[in-house]
Amino acid sequence: MKKINHNTEFTVYENKEETPEKIQELLEQAISIRKKAYAPYSNFRVGAAILLDNGKVILGSNQENAAYPSGLCAERVAIYQAGALYPDAVIKTIVITAASDHNKTTTPIPPCGSCRQAIAEYEIRQNTDIEIYFTGESGDIYKSESLKNLLPLLFNKNML
Template structure:
């Protein structure tokens, strides 16, 4: 038997105000997107904003449906819109914020597993990492220099 040790490095900022100014702006875009979420079932609103290498900012919010599997998370909404509108652009940074209509979310909330898989596909295809910043409604913000810190054993097209 062989042991494999996997390590991830994440960075924690105490508040949005501690982030670099461009990331503050990106997180503000994510907050605005979060306010447009359609989440009547989960009551959990998520907003995402992407900064592209062409200078564009793309946003997304979660969109639920009474047929639960038919909804889509904010991160994938933003990523797929980027793919449709700016297919050649690279994603440099992603900001994510989540809030609950029931409880105050003060801890950083990372992307779900399905979103991690979607993000890593774009990261691999563009051959460069995507900085990911995530938070709750308020409080600390976590930064990962690459999705691979959040999903270290990736499943990608190389195994197909």
């Protein structure tokens, strides 16, 4: 028997002003699109802003459906739109912000498991790490240099 240890490292910013200027801009866009989320069931709104290597910014907000599995998270809305509109572009950065209509979200809200897998697919496909910033409505902003920090044992096409 042996044990395997995976270390995860995040950079923590105490507020938006501590982040690089470009990230501040992406946070503002993610907050703006978060407010347009269609979340009548969970009342939990998420916005995502993706920066591509061509300078384009792609936005996404969660879109719910009464048949719950039919909805999509903000991250997947944005990443799939980026893939559809700019299939050859490299995703550099994803900024995610989340807020509840009922409770103040003051801790960083990371992508769910399905979104982690979707981001992993693009990170593997482009063979380049994707910076991921995530936050709640207020409070700390976490930065991960790669999806591998959030999902260290990646499931990928080589396993099929």
